[in-house]
Amino acid sequence: MLKIENVTTHYGPIRALNDVSMTVAENEIVCLLGGNASGKSTTMKTILGLVKPTSGQVVFLGERIDGLPTHAIVKKGISPVPESRRVFARLTIRENLEMGAFIHRKSPDFHIRDEMAKVFDLFPRLKERVAQDAMTLSGGEQQMLAIGRALMAKPKMIIMDEPSMGLSPKLVGEVFEIIQQVSTMGIPIFVVEQNLRKALSIADRGYILNGGRIVLADTAKNLLENENVIKAYLGE
Amino acid sequence: MFWQQFTNWISLGAMYAMLAIGYTMVYGIIKLINFAHGEIFMCGAFFTWWFMSVFHIPLPVAALLGIMMATGLGIAVERIAYRPLRNAPRFAVVISVLGVSIFLQNMARIIWGAEFQVFEVDFGIPPLILGTVIIPFKKIFIFGTSVICMASLAVFVKKTYLGKAMRATAADWEAAEMMGINVNMVIVLTFAIGSAMAAVAGILFAVNYNSIDPYMGFNAGMKAFAAAVLGGIGNIYGAMLGGLFLGVVEGVGSAYISSMYRDAFAFGLLILALIFRPKGLLGEGKTGE
Ligand SMILES: Nc1ncnc2c1ncn2[C@@H]1O[C@H](COP(=O)(O)OP(=O)(O)OP(=O)(O)O)[C@@H](O)[C@H]1O
Numbered sequence: 001m002l003k004i005e006n007v008t009t010h011y012g013p014i015r016a017l018n019d020v021s022m023t024v025a026e027n028e029i030v031c032l033l034g035g036n037a038s039g040k041s042t043t044m045k046t047i048l049g050l051v052k053p054t055s056g057q058v059v060f061l062g063e064r065i066d067g068l069p070t071h072a073i074v075k076k077g078i079s080p081v082p083e084s085r086r087v088f089a090r091l092t093i094r095e096n097l098e099m100g101a102f103i104h105r106k107s108p109d110f111h112i113r114d115e116m117a118k119v120f121d122l123f124p125r126l127k128e129r130v131a132q133d134a135m136t137l138s139g140g141e142q143q144m145l146a147i148g149r150a151l152m153a154k155p156k157m158i159i160m161d162e163p164s165m166g167l168s169p170k171l172v173g174e175v176f177e178i179i180q181q182v183s184t185m186g187i188p189i190f191v192v193e194q195n196l197r198k199a200l201s202i203a204d205r206g207y208i209l210n211g212g213r214i215v216l217a218d219t220a221k222n223l224l225e226n227e228n229v230i231k232a233y234l235g236e
Numbered sequence: 237m238f239w240q241q242f243t244n245w246i247s248l249g250a251m252y253a254m255l256a257i258g259y260t261m262v263y264g265i266i267k268l269i270n271f272a273h274g275e276i277f278m279c280g281a282f283f284t285w286w287f288m289s290v291f292h293i294p295l296p297v298a299a300l301l302g303i304m305m306a307t308g309l310g311i312a313v314e315r316i317a318y319r320p321l322r323n324a325p326r327f328a329v330v331i332s333v334l335g336v337s338i339f340l341q342n343m344a345r346i347i348w349g350a351e352f353q354v355f356e357v358d359f360g361i362p363p364l365i366l367g368t369v370i371i372p373f374k375k376i377f378i379f380g381t382s383v384i385c386m387a388s389l390a391v392f393v394k395k396t397y398l399g400k401a402m403r404a405t406a407a408d409w410e411a412a413e414m415m416g417i418n419v420n421m422v423i424v425l426t427f428a429i430g431s432a433m434a435a436v437a438g439i440l441f442a443v444n445y446n447s448i449d450p451y452m453g454f455n456a457g458m459k460a461f462a463a464a465v466l467g468g469i470g471n472i473y474g475a476m477l478g479g480l481f482l483g484v485v486e487g488v489g490s491a492y493i494s495s496m497y498r499d500a501f502a503f504g505l506l507i508l509a510l511i512f513r514p515k516g517l518l519g520e521g522k523t524g525e
């Protein structure tokens with residue numbers, strides 16, 4: 001479904017990704033694991049067109065998307081849950097969800113109320129607070145809002161950057177449960193994580209990124225049992 | 237006497253407010269001041285005058301055409317002076333926009349001449365008399381038009397999909413792109429709305445003073461910019477409040493202290509505001525981002 005082929009990405013002279021290839025297939029949860037500054041967010045940004053790769057290509061549903069502007073990539077069906085949530089602080093929860101559905105604002109067979117009702121089924125806590133500004137939500141609730149907002153786009157795929165960041169262990173558990181739930185709705189998920197064990201416990205496959213290179217790729221089960229994983233992750 | 241003058245002050249303040257909105261909206265999205273905004277205000281008035289005096293088109297139609305042309309000009313300013321420099325250092329953009337501003341001022345001077353032009357409008361409607369207060373219809377027209385424009389903008393920003401997308405873009409343009417919002421389109425829309433408001437303000441200014449000149453945009457622009465900062469730059473409601481407040485302060489100052497220092501009151505107020513309330517009366521980009 002999503003194919004990243006030999007992608008190298010630079011920030012000026014700094015090479016953040018080095019010949020990275022990976023795939024996400026239908027109905028999969030794929031995780032990308034790596035330590036700080038390993039290039040996880042850069043991979044997300046490259047998929048989303050927020051940075052352009054210097055070489056290689058990104059293919060989504062058989063079509064090259066590198067080179068397209070971000071909003072056009074999102075319209076093709078990739079919905080992001082960005083690093084540190086990036087909810088619109090001074091928009092209400094309802095307005096944030098409406099922004100998630102922005103790409104459907106002109107389609108007559110899109111019913112925003114129905115979509116919002118689905119999100120509220122998943123996150124009842126958001127429903128109680130629809131008219132509040134997003135900045136009044138706790139970190140965990142903001143994460144729920146960011147996921148709900150991505151779902152509002154009726155995406156063909158969701159990509160998440162560190163959804164567990166800054167959350168208590170209990171909330172991290174909740175977020176990963178939600179990810180599994182979203183996956184059972186038939187939406188493939190590509191999730192970037194530092195929480196190795198948790199991420200692998202829900203994923204089908206995983207990639208390990210270090211210094212901008214993929215150093216290991218395997219099924220989640222194999223990675224969980226492979227004792228070299230921690231070493232690869234730490235770059236030893 | 238006081239109430240008589242008060243109607244003058246608030247109609248002047250409403251014009252500043254209309255012009256201030258453009259500064260604040262553009263700043264809210266691209267975090268830069270549009271120094272050519274005063275020239276859009278001036279061109280709005282001149283285009284309208286031109287249609288009226290050369291083609292003998294009645295004011296409502298001439299104004300509509302003038303607003304459309306000024307809006308087009310505002311969009312062109314974004315295309316020419318801002319977009320190619322999206323990733324350039326800030327000072328480069330400031331210089332580019334100052335260049336556009338000087339260019340427009342000089343074009344206006346070459347086309348229409350440097351001297352004043354008479355902008356005659358006769359509504360033929362008697363003044364409103366409330367006891368001892370006589371309010372010319374002109375003032376009611378200016379204030380009424382401004383209120384209608386600003387209220388429409390407030391509803392647009394608060395209620396419509398595009399208005400919300402605008403607020404989202406002002407808050408975090410990258411996240412807005414990630415929602416599938418075409419940020420370039422939102423920026424164009426912002427310049428268009430700001431320019432249309434500036435053109436209306438320019439026409440109202442001309443109606444008020446019955447004269448226009450190529451430099452009218454500079455002084456009014458500086459004051460409207462002061463009003464935008466006073467209200468909290470990036471905040472639409474702040475710009476509205478700042479404009480009205482500035483109109484009243486300027487009026488009170490010139491009526492009770494000295495009209496020679498008319499402009500000094502406006503900028504004195506700006507300096508005081510920057511010292512004591514640097515984020516403006518309503519706070520930077522708080523409600524209307
Ligand atoms: N905008 C930028 N300009 C220059 N260098 C950047 C930029 N963004 C990231 N980098 C560099 O690219 C490398 C990879 O960064 P990236 O944000 O992708 O890492 P990450 O794996 O997401 O890290 P973290 O776990 O801290 O989120 C780092 O060395 C970083 O300093």
Ligand SMILES: [Mg+2]
Nearest residue numbers: 040041042083
């Ligand atoms: Mg990161």
